[in-house]
């Protein structure tokens with residue numbers, strides 16, 4: 001991918017605005033949040049510290065972090081009306097549609113009526129998303145009406161406890177934390193750009209986030225982690241993976257979890273989540289899915305110089321933690337909400353409606369002929 005063209009369709013390579021929040025594909029590992037390298041954050045911070053950083057531009061001190069976590073914990077429960085709506089959504093619905101409805105319906109119940117409420121609205125969505133996902137999942141799949149609050153003080157731990165009904169291990173809490181950090185922000189990606197376009201019309205936070213969820217849902221963006229899981233589960237061994245992937249490439253099929261719109265040779269998030277996937281495989285005592293994933297990575301690089309993006313090893317990591325595949329992309333929502341909301345606030349701070357031009361390729365001017373003669 002070193003000859004990747006950063007020009008052409010899809011607005012590739014064109015600047016669509018300014019941001020202080022994130023760099024992608026630039027110096028160092030190529031990814032920083034407010035100046036902090038992603039590897040440094042993944043090693044030395046928690047997701048709540050990163051959320052605070054994106055919202056405030058600085059990492060919190062101990063007191064600020066404790067207060068922020070306490071605030072989020074108090075905002076986790078869902079209104080009765082939202083639970084009733086979630087109960088109506090069938091088990092075979094796409095969980096990203098559940099997240100989209102959840103965000104949108106919460107916006108009906110607790111609307112952002114003034115931009116002075118933007119931080120409150122963002123924190124509310126951040127705190128409520130794990131419960132929106134798990135309340136629907138457990139009700140529709142197991143017939144259980146779960147409590148939407150837990151004593152877990154991290155968002156990752158809270159999610160795992162809501163999902164499984166038991167206290168997660170320290171390692172699983174940490175992997176969730178790292179995963180949420182890696183997914184939190186990525187400059188002008190498709191879903192964030194959707195949120196910014198919506199914000200530029202001076203719309204409300206819930207509308208911006210609802211639109212962004214729709215963009216993240218697609219398999220070329222956030223939906224790739226689920227698609228990668230579906231693929232690797234069909235491979236029986238590393239050799240089988242290589243043979244089947246060769247067939248997919250020959251048929252010109254896209255292989256989900258590989259390639260990137262901006263990075264040319266690697267996605268700095270991959271090495272981090274890959275390491276955690278390996279640790280989890282060892283903890284599980286069965287490394288076969290990890291070994292298959294490594295074979296996919298080798299094959300794609302050797303045959304197409306395509307590299308794993310953030311999504312690929314997330315698939316096996318989540319699988320090893322027992323997370324159902326259909327919840328992979330909704331977890332991405334729980335994290336990326338921070339990036340979306342921070343971008344909405346940044347757009348509002350210095351707004352001009354986003355309205356690019358188009359190159360017209362249609363008919364020359366012509367007259368309407370009477371319908372009887374057409």
Ligand SMILES: CC(=O)SCCNC(=O)CCNC(=O)[C@H](O)C(C)(C)COP(=O)(O)OP(=O)(O)OC[C@H]1O[C@@H](n2cnc3c(N)ncnc32)[C@H](O)[C@@H]1OP(=O)(O)O
Nearest residue numbers: 219220221222224253254255256257258259260261309310
């Ligand atoms: C967190 C995230 O959202 S990361 C992205 C998640 N998405 C995926 O994993 C989906 C699979 N990947 C892709 O579809 C693409 O790589 C994208 C959407 C991420 C980037 O798209 P683009 O910037 O248009 O890709 P790019 O210009 O690098 O493509 C170059 C060539 O490689 C091919 N290619 C790129 N990715 C893949 C892939 N995953 N599998 C097979 N071929 C691919 C393209 O088809 C293109 O071939 P061509 O020149 O014969 O037309």
Ligand SMILES: O=C([O-])CC(=O)C(=O)O
Nearest residue numbers: 185186188189190261310
């Ligand atoms: O930046 C992109 O185009 C996609 C991506 O990796 C992300 O949103 O995390």
